[in-house]
Amino acid sequence: MRDLVIQVLLKFSKKTIGIEELETFLPLTDMSYEQFAKLVLSLEEEGILEMVKSHGRNMRTPSLAYSYRIQTKLLKQDLHQEIFKLRLQLHPSIELDQYFKIDPSNWKDDLPYIYKIHDYIEKNGLPEYEVPAPERSVELVGDEKWIDEKQGKELLERIGLLSAMKVIPVSDPIMFAVNPATITNQNHLHLIVENKTTFQALMHTLPETSFTTLIYGSGNRIIKSIEQFERQLPIANAQHTFFYFGDIDRSGIFIWYRLNEKKKVHPYIPFYRGCLEKAPLEGKSNQRFDQEALLRFLPFFTKEESDKLQSMLAEGKYFPQEVLKTKELQEIWRQNHGVE
Structure with a gap:
């Protein structure tokens, strides 16, 4: 009690x-x-x-x-002593320093799983090969959903073992087209587009550009599926640069923002500028607004462009990718091979 x-x-x-x-x-x-x-x-x-x-x-x-x-300090003093004591008993690969900084409730919640991970490592050592997340979840804690759906990934990150556990994330495969002429290059450019219409419009133009792939983002799915990219295109010693083009609305900007948190992704400015030359459409006033996403997005544009974007979004207007017709998209891509 x-x-x-x-x-x-x-x-x-x-x-x-x-x-x-x-x-x-x-x-x-x-x-x-x-x-x-x-x-x-x-x-x-x-x-x-x-x-x-x-x-x-x-x-x-x-x-x-x-x-x-x-007296919170005295409460945490007991907890810190417990962490110090346990650190001497657990496998040395298990790091506990994060528990001195975060909500103490995490410690009690995580502790049963930490013991199971310790037992696994003591018996088997650290994994030597990658396996899908559900398989590793069963091995570690006896629950196939633990890593992906029950905060197991976050716990492994806290104790410094996510990478060491060699977990293959379970997500939808990325859909992309490949430019065979660039496969032997060391530096590779990749363009992610949010919508299927834009992907189909640009697919036949890909060989005329310096890009290695054209990736179909499928809206929010790309945020998770981007984790599969290097597995699906395993080019040795390659340097990858990613660009993104999505709808110019609050949702499209937020997708770019979330994706950029996973893997550095540049907005593909030539397409966005092409949209800004058109008249915006109305009807997106109810979309989720994320101020941080917008603040990270705007610096890629000129002051004039940035002001226009903010004014347009505030009025509930937007640019779908489809405001650029197929021939316009293709011509812009031919003339701009990615890096301005």
Whole structure:
């Protein structure tokens, strides 16, 4: 029960807690008032709970304060000692430093899985070859969904083992066309387009450019499927540069932003400039707005272009990729091979 109280106090957002508030978080049906009071008084003696004197104490026996200040540093001191102690017992490849910095509740939630990972490494050593995430999940914790769907990937990142566990992410394959003339190059350019119409319009022009691939992003799917790229196009010692062209609306910009967090991706400015020369359409005022995504996107444009983009989006207007007709797309790509 003491551990439960500690967890409640660590998660409590305020600096003080009323005794009645504390009671509501605990399963007191199996606990008498005397037992509860004894537990609270022990935390008083340890200095973890400090009485708010101006609020007084109740008249029950044993008597408890109506309100307590929570001494968070002392609470975390116990946790840190536990982490230090366990670090000496676990396999040295398991890193625990992140748990000194993040919400203490993560420690209790993660600990059963950390023990399982320790047992796996002690028995098998670190993996020597890659396997899909569900297979590795079963090996580690007995749950095929753990890595991809139950925060297992985040835990492995916290303990510094995501790369060492050699996990192949499970995601849809990337759909792309290849320019065979560039395969032997060392430096490779890749253009990702959001929509199928644009992909089909540009596919036949690919051999006339210096790009190695034309990739169909399929909206948000590219954010996950980009993880498969090097596996699907395994060119040794290659340097890859990625460009992106999507709808000029809040959703399209947000897809680029999320994708750019995974793998550095430049907006393909010639296509975007071609759109900005057209008249925008109306009808996207209800889309999700992400200010950070827009702030990262705008610096690729001139001041005049940036002002036009912001004004247009604020009015609920947008440019679908389809405002550029097939012949326009093809001609722009022929004339601009990627790097301005």
